[in-house]
Amino acid sequence: MARDSFGSRFGALVALAGSAVGLGNLWRFPYLVGENGGAAFIIIYVLMSFIICLPIFICEFVVGRRSQENAYSAFRDLSGGSGWKYVGVMTVIVPLIVTSYYSVVGGWSVQYLFKAVTFEFTNTETLSAMSTMFSDYVSSPWLPLVGHTIFLLTTAVIVAAGIKGGIEKFSKIMMPLLFVIVLGIAVYSMTLPGAKAGLDYLFNPDFSKIDAKACAAALGQAFFSLSLGFGTIMTYASYVSKKENVMFQSVATAVSDLSFAMVAGIAVMPAVFAFGLNPQSGPGLVFETLPYVFSQMPAGGLVALLFFMALLVAAITSSISMFEVGVAYLVEERHLPRTLACALVFAVCWTFGTLCSLSFGPLADVRLFDRSIFDFFDHLSSNVLMTLGSLLTVLFVGWRLKKTDIYDEFTNSGTLSTNAKIFGVLWVLIRYIAPVAVLSVFVSGLL
């Protein structure tokens, strides 16, 4: 049977952008900007995204499209069956871990969408009541599991429908809708009285706030946001037609990802400042501060509904991309029918996710290296495994594969003249700059 693939250029693009745009943009980016001093952080983030992360993105793309296989087989076959296949094993396992805890936060969005529909925020008068609502919810034993299960099941059903018929179709409808919603909220947020302070915070840099920690946070966020190091871009790229331009698809994904993050920042910050709230509330920004803002603003009920709808859609288009990594492996290497593969990945992620979810309540006392289960998974994958995965991928492409093969894949056998012209610069970034930068962040993160 022929391998499934994306049906069109636009389809591939929205799927890739769908993977990149997720909780990272709407939930993590605004609070990191808040914690790390606003505009200066954004400038560092943009530089990191384009100088370091884009070349790594291209590496993953090249490996995936050259091999036209799942991530494990790609490493094994392109390296001629050497020890690199163990990197392939890692790239298949890590997304399972990430999907598990990602789906817990996805589940919170399901619940908060439900709260928005039932106007639950409108009656909550104070910020501390909103925080209590959130902590009561996440620590309750079974309620978050309902959201987690709905979220993961939706992911599994979309992936089971295939690349063209499931992932591509869903992304084609949802991504444009998502952009319109977030843009609409951003425009509204800018019109609130007092919004200017929020815009100043986003656009007037104060470089005294930038230190090594902020740089590491910016690079970590850029990895996460571009879905690097987990085999997802590799897997999606393996479904992209050989006629497509690697450079175009990669730059377009990075630009969409960055635009979404910026628009999300503009949707969140002015509103937070307009109500005199603290932007540095960390992960609670979206689930505590924002619902309070919604409860206070005119037409806030509708804005809350749209916002949590956007959050949910963004999270699903990302989780399907992680889910697909394991499914592709099971289908191609273990010859399982697609539906059974989806059921298996669902079972694994559901089990780990349940442990993560319970770690806010009944399992709060279980500590792994002094962290709760959720924090441990989050820290391990975003600070260690993701960076390690990216480092190994860029070393694989820069030092193990043949330069002529990369050139061939990047320029569509020499037919793309612009790509041919910039290949020299790209090669230096891939071989030297990116590995050194990633290594330094990795080591500083471990220390």
Ligand code: PHE
């Ligand atoms: N990029 C996604 C986000 O911003 C998260 C993600 C990471 C998705 C890794 C796939 C792989 O939320």
